[in-house]
Amino acid sequence: MKVNTKAFGLVEVDDRQKITFPEGLYGFEEYNEYVLMDAEHQPFFWLQSVKDRDIAFVLINPFLFRPDYEVNIANEELEDIGVTSPEKALIFAIVTIPPDGSAMTANLQGPIIINRDNMTGKQGIVSDVRWNTRHDIIAELNKAGKS
Numbered sequence: 001m002k003v004n005t006k007a008f009g010l011v012e013v014d015d016r017q018k019i020t021f022p023e024g025l026y027g028f029e030e031y032n033e034y035v036l037m038d039a040e041h042q043p044f045f046w047l048q049s050v051k052d053r054d055i056a057f058v059l060i061n062p063f064l065f066r067p068d069y070e071v072n073i074a075n076e077e078l079e080d081i082g083v084t085s086p087e088k089a090l091i092f093a094i095v096t097i098p099p100d101g102s103a104m105t106a107n108l109q110g111p112i113i114i115n116r117d118n119m120t121g122k123q124g125i126v127s128d129v130r131w132n133t134r135h136d137i138i139a140e141l142n143k144a145g146k147s
Contacts, residue, residue, distance in 0.1 A: 062135075065137050088115055107134070
């Protein structure tokens with residue numbers, strides 16, 4: 001399928017990259033279909049709306065810079081996307097890259113959770129006080145000795 005993207009213009013993507021978010025994402029509830037694409041720079045990904053080229057999010061695997069990250073969400077919250085065990089889930093954090101060049105941050109309070117088997121996803125809310133909406137990715141990597 002062809003998708004008009006914010007980062008790459010019109011591109012052909014495999015149907016297996018399509019992810020359905022029945023409830024949308026917070027603040028973007030009317031956008032339910034996205035594609036997951038590799039970004040030019042690893043370890044980042046793009047989550048691109050199929051409907052609107054201007055709706056796109058940069059994602060990162062939060063365990064890369066916070067190996068101690070825990071997604072404590074009630075099982076009932078994940079049943080609607082069919083996640084019955086952690087092995088079935090892909091977990092991502094939305095990245096914010098400020099235009100002024102200040103610290104690139106990741107939202108660990110609102111992870112993106114995708115069922116690997118049926119490619120259905122949702123945005124969760126983690127209530128653990130250790131995780132907030134602005135974790136400095138580079139600082140966390142430096143603290144972990146991974147930069």
